Amino acid sequence: MEGVFGLLLMLLGVSQAVETFCDGRQDGALCYGALGGSVELQLMDNASEIPRYKWRKKTSVTKTYQMILTGQKNKVKKNTLRSRSVFIPNNGTFRINNLNSTDSGKYTLEIFDSNEHKNRSQILQLFIEAPVSSVQLVSECLPQGLIRASCLPEGGDSPQYSWTLDGHALADSELLSRDNGTNFIVLRQNIxxxxxxxxxxxxxxxxxxxxVSVCKEMKTYCDGRQDGAQCYGSLGATVVLHLMDSFLEIPKYEWRHQSLTIFKSRTNTIFxxxxxxxxxxxxxxxxxxxKNLMKADSGKYTLETFNSDGRKTGQRTLQLTVQAPVSSxxxxxxxxxxxxxxxxxPIVEGDSPQYSWTLDGNTLTDSELISGNNGTNIIILRQNVSGRLLCSVRNHVSLVSKGEFISPCKDTSQLRCGLMFAAAVLSCAGIGLYFKWKETKYKKMLITPQIEENPEDFQIIEQSNLADV
Structure with a gap:
């Protein structure tokens, strides 16, 4: 019954998994199977005409060979994977179910004639890979109207990426990153x-x-008409600084960044x-x-105005800070x-991030938050707290957030104890059944000789009686 139940579980698991086929009749064949799935390997055309054959695997650790399959014509003499495999001699296919990573390796098939001479041998290399189960596509606007797209797969060994736009491969005129084989790309403006x-x-x-739609250029605005204004701009984006109502009525002015003069003007002519x-x-x-703000644009800016006689009539300063926006x-x-x-x-990038948390739209309270700090990137919630948790990250030029439904943590200690107890009970029951079986077998062995010896005893008595007569 236990074997049937295990077989049913194996068949149910295989039915949900990936099945692959590989022709391994050519020497050096490369075959692939899905982790947890099935692979069907064709090793030969027909085994019924082959006097003797054996199929073995070279282990990667000890560099020794492990015998997998031996047979003569239609008769399979040995199959070490028989619990999860089947070999069909009349078409020469070997099927392995419930594949695991240890099935990867180099397999060698040797075929012998009726005189036990080896006719030929062929090698097959089998690779077991985890399949890609699903993928997400996330796009976001960057400064200057660029688009960054990320391709996030779930599971999968050795993934290979490719991108298309409206059915055609991306061209250099569309792709800024110039690499179409990575999991993220950057598209140019107006794509x-x-x-x-x-x-x-x-x-x-x-x-x-x-x-994907065209991203609008990121632009920030700051009123710098008051002395000591604090302004912020996004790295790579555009900032508009409002310095005065109008320069048309000012005979002369000078605009400096730190000690570097950017503009000088006299009578509306800019030098x-x-x-x-x-x-x-x-x-x-x-x-x-x-435009195209850089970190070097940060700093103190000074505007000085003069009258027609060259006398300074005013001076104002402005502090500009350029920050990298929080991207995701x-x-x-x-x-x-x-x-x-x-x-x-955690965030991918962003300068001076500030964090805030809410639960079901409300700020976390001390009864929910054990760490007592709602402004850090890591929090610890008390027991039995559930709902939609939202983390918001912002700086002066960006704001992003991420929400997720959370449930209370479950105590698995009782479950573990229950499983351990069940395992102990089953082990004891198994040991008891084993010794009961041994006792029954021993009693049968004791009874059997008595039955064989009784006729001989009667025969000896009869012979002795005859002698007396």
Whole structure:
């Protein structure tokens, strides 16, 4: 009964798994199987015409050979994998179920004639890979209108990636990263359409599509008309600084970054000593724009104004801070031994991140939060806390969040004890049955000689009686 139950479990598991076929009749064949699935290997055309054959595997650790299959014509003499495999002599196929990583390796088939001479041998290399079960496609807008797309597979050994846009392979005019074989790409500006990511290995292939739209250029605005204004810009994006209502009525002015003069102007004529294509001054509305912001753009800016006689009439300073935006965030949960839930909120990138947490839309309270700090990237929740947990990460130029439903941690100690007790009971029952079987067998052995000896005893008595007569 136990064997039948185990066989049913094996068959149910295989029916849900991946099945592959490989022709291994050519020497040096490369075959692949899915972890937990089945592989059918054709080793020969027909074993019924072969006097003797044996199939063995070379172990990677000891470098010795392990015999797998031996046979003569239609008769299989030995199959060390018989619990999860079957060999069909009339078509020469060997099927292995419930594949595991130890099945990987080099297999050698040797065929002998009727005189026990080896006719030929052929090698087959089998690789067991975990299949790619699913994939997610995540896209986000970057500064300057770029799009970063990430292809996140679940499971899978040695994944290979490919991307298409509206059914065609991405061209250099669309792809900024110039690499179409990685799990993330960066698209150029003004790219839109149906983006598809495909992930495959030798035994699986999955894909995911998503419509991507043109990203608008990230731009921040800051009113710098007050002395000592604090302004922020996103790395790689654009910032517009409002310096004055208008420069048209000002005879002369000078705009500096630290000690470097950017603009000088007299009678609405601009003289620039460091003019770059990413700077733009609009005298009519008093704005100064910096495109493609860099960390070097951070610092103190000074605006000085003068009258027609060259006398300084005013001076204001502005502090600009350029920050990398928070691009993406994850939620990672872990049950502690005390049944408390540890939750971390890691980010991929971003300067000076600030964290906040909510549960079902409400700020976490001391009755829920054991660590007592709602502003860190790691928190510890008390026992029996459940609901939709949301982690928000922000800085002065970005805000991202990630939510997830959480459940109380379960106490598995009683379950483990129960399983251990059940295992102990089954072991004791097995030992008891074994000794009961041994006792029964021993009693039978004692009874059998008595039955054989009784006729001889009668025969001896009869002979002795005859002698007396």
């Amino acid at each position: 839109s359409g149906r983006l598809s990511c495909s992930v495959k290995n030798h035994i699986s292939h999955v894909s995911r599509d998503q419509i 620039s000593h460091s003019l770059q294509s990413r700077y733009l001054l609009m005298p009519s509305n008093g704005t100064f724009t910096i 965030v994850q939620l990672v949960t872990e049950c502690l031994s005390t049944l408390e839930l540890k939750v971390s909120c």
